Amino acid sequence: MNDVAAAPLTNSRIAAAYRERTPGSEQLASDANSLFPSGITHDARNVDPYGVFIERAEGPHKWDVDGNRYIDYFGGHGALLLGHRHPVVTAAVREAFDEGTQFGASHPREVQWARAIQRLVPSAERLRFTSSGTEATLMAIRLARAFTGRQTVMRFKGHFHGWHDQMASGYTNHFDGSPTPGVLPGVAEKSILLNPGDIEGVRTAFANNPDIAGVIYEPTGSSFGQVPLGADFAQELRRITEQYGAILIFDEVVTGFRATKGGAQMAFGVRPDLSSFAKIVAGGLPGACVAGRKDLLDLLDFKVAERTGREKISHPGTFNANPVSAAAGTAALAIIAESDASEHAAATAASLREKLNEVLAAERVHWAVYGTYSGFHLFVNPSGLDIGPYTFDPAKIPLEDMKNQPKALVNKLRLAMLINGVDLNPRGGGLLSCTHTDDDVANTTAAFREAIRMLKQEGELAG
Secondary structure (H helix, E strand, O other): OEOOOOOOHHHOHHHHHHHHHOHHHHHHHHHHHOOOHHHOOOHHHOOOOOOOOEEEEEEOEEEEOOOOEEEEOOHHHHOOOOOEOOHHHHHHHHHHHHHOOOOOOOOHHHHHHHHHHHHHOOOOOEEEEEOOHHHHHHHHHHHHHHHHOOOEEEEEOOOOOOOOHHHOOOOOOOOOOOOOOOOOHHHHOOEEEEOOOOHHHHHHHHHHOOOEEEEEEOOOEHHHHOEEOOHHHHHHHHHHHHHHOOEEEEEOOOOEOOOEOOHHHHHHOOOOOEEEEOHHHHOOOOOEEEEEOHHHHHHHOHHHHHHHOOOOOOOOOOOOOOHHHHHHHHHHHHHHHHOOHHHHHHHHHHHHHHHHHHHHHHOOOOOEEEOOOOEEEEEOOOOOOOOOOOOOOHHHOOHHHHHOOOHHHHHHHHHHHHHOOEEOOOOOOEEOOOOOOHHHHHHHHHHHHHHHHHHHHOOOEOO
């Protein structure tokens, strides 16, 4: 079994080897600490003692300022299904950039971008572009409340929908729904937080609370299936929300175009009322949208508001449908629609999951690698359960164990993987692109085996 309380990095040979390999990143991290809180610009980039600073990237690989190459499973936080610097997307961006980056007006590319989304997502009767997934889920919630005249939103513990006030609790902590620092108690009180997959809890909540405006969730489960959910749950949510006149919102910021070309909604055969898309939808550039039923998006329409006498929801946004993002998104979505990019990434991910579990079995480590589609997750067994890579069932593991894995141990694993040329995400897993190859799988497998042995040498795992 593993010792989940990892030894301090001050005495770590892994940390020492990492520092020796990355002096340029260490210097930049020191500079960044005088500029940014914790020296970072995104919470997921928090690494002890510091993260790598990347200089360039291409396909499935990226290079840091010290010249080290990494097989990239961070994937631009999930945005890069087509890998870094896809030549068609890059050419589209250059063409658009040469024409202008901000017109303060409508432009042809936003129409092309919207049509590219509609081509893949049948539920997208109307769209509104935003700059980020956080903004898209914020607008989806506002539309649901305005349309129904209700105030309460149903969510699920561990599901991430951005960092606006309504979504700040219940992702990694505050599972009781209490407000996180800076959030008004009255805002937090208008959320119902349930355990993922608890369909009886959903039924009970609707039966006892007539104020539920809608349900928002990640359809394959939190963090792209780290705590997995399937089609049955989605289909039952659809039935219940229709029964009670509530709005069903699919947060497809990650699953959009990874689960299938049409997102998780196509995979599950469920038509949500609203969906949020980001990351891949903008081809790796900043950009997102909320899409769905026309009568819901009509709440943003000037003429409909004038005709009905209903107050319009205001929605400015300087970078909504930015022309360069529109060009990248249109090009990327065309490739996804006309190729097997989603399927290829998923197949490579399945191969990687299998190979990594073979390492765990051979090294007799009671962990597991799992996932669906083009993602993989690492379960490091914080409670020392009697499981292994071939006896692991995520449906039988407590939510707390699934979401709150030991940070120090996972951090040390990430350092060991970086030393061996692989960049994982903060949970020790990752996302693949269609550019990852069999060689990348083989090299990642070798790096994982070496990282496990390094952890054993430091006493983090039983030898």
